[in-house]
Amino acid sequence: MVQALVAGGTGTAGRQVVKEFLARGHSVRVLTRHGGAPGSEIAHFHGDLVTGDGLAEALDGVDVVVDTTDGKTRGTRAVLEKGAENLLATADGAGVGRAVLLSIVNVDRSEFPYYRAKRKQERVYESAAMETSIVRATQFHDFIPRIAKPASRTGLIPAFSKTSFQTIDTRDVATALVDAALAAEPAPEEPITIGGPEVRTARDLTAAWKKATGTHGFVVNVPLPGAMGQFFRDGSNLVPDNRFGTITFDRWLSDAARAQA
Numbered sequence: 001m002v003q004a005l006v007a008g009g010t011g012t013a014g015r016q017v018v019k020e021f022l023a024r025g026h027s028v029r030v031l032t033r034h035g036g037a038p039g040s041e042i043a044h045f046h047g048d049l050v051t052g053d054g055l056a057e058a059l060d061g062v063d064v065v066v067d068t069t070d071g072k073t074r075g076t077r078a079v080l081e082k083g084a085e086n087l088l089a090t091a092d093g094a095g096v097g098r099a100v101l102l103s104i105v106n107v108d109r110s111e112f113p114y115y116r117a118k119r120k121q122e123r124v125y126e127s128a129a130m131e132t133s134i135v136r137a138t139q140f141h142d143f144i145p146r147i148a149k150p151a152s153r154t155g156l157i158p159a160f161s162k163t164s165f166q167t168i169d170t171r172d173v174a175t176a177l178v179d180a181a182l183a184a185e186p187a188p189e190e191p192i193t194i195g196g197p198e199v200r201t202a203r204d205l206t207a208a209w210k211k212a213t214g215t216h217g218f219v220v221n222v223p224l225p226g227a228m229g230q231f232f233r234d235g236s237n238l239v240p241d242n243r244f245g246t247i248t249f250d251r252w253l254s255d256a257a258r259a260q261a
Contacts, residue, residue, distance in 0.1 A: 049083030
């Protein structure tokens with residue numbers, strides 16, 4: 001049995017990684033800045049990746065680390081580069097065998113500030129003294145409603161024009177991350193790249209979300225400006241030759257509806 005630590009284990013992807021380790025019969029800890037969840041049977045360790053506080057205790061006796069931390073805003077972005085430096089240095093000192101990072105498909109091809117920050121995080125992993133793996137994934141299924149839902153109150157539901165997505169379920173992402181963490185062979189030098197099972201236009205995905213949720217309004221095409229818009233329109237967010245996920249967007253919508261019923 002492996003002792004794993006999931007950094008960011010209370011987040012969207014991290015929660016699924018915790019479940020995946022448990023489903024395979026392994027022991028898992030969650031590293032969080034906010035302490036343990038009341039009544040949780042999973043060990044939560046309070047730690048701050050930016051300052052390094054609490055990391056030594058959390059990593060004591062750990063075999064593998066999976067890093068699903070995020071920092072999309074300017075105020076939280078330090079957790080990516082500085083946090084990775086502290087996490088890996090402490091993990092190496094604690095004798096952890098491998099660390100796995102969740103990143104984004106083709107993150108090195110965009111000048112979008114968040115992507116540049118994620119690329120810096122990747123470089124920390126690439127230059128680490130200990131063995132590391134990087135798993136790059138396409139956008140999660142919930143990316144579509146995060147764009148569509150807030151604006152739907154106006155009666156107009158935006159869909160990025162001239163853009164397609166290959167969204168992936170976080171359960172499939174968790175499978176890939178745990179596979180990388182537990183792999184018997186040495187970690188590959190290049191990132192592991194995974195995408196969802198389908199490539200669909202933004203409009204098609206948004207219309208499917210509208211129908212499944214009963215949301216009222218009109219789906220309208222809107223251009224996404226800047227580096228991020230160019231990245232999507234170029235298709236740099238797609239990896240049709242690296243389909244890994246099996247849970248489609250429609251199934252994800254169905255599962256979400258049943259969970260809320």
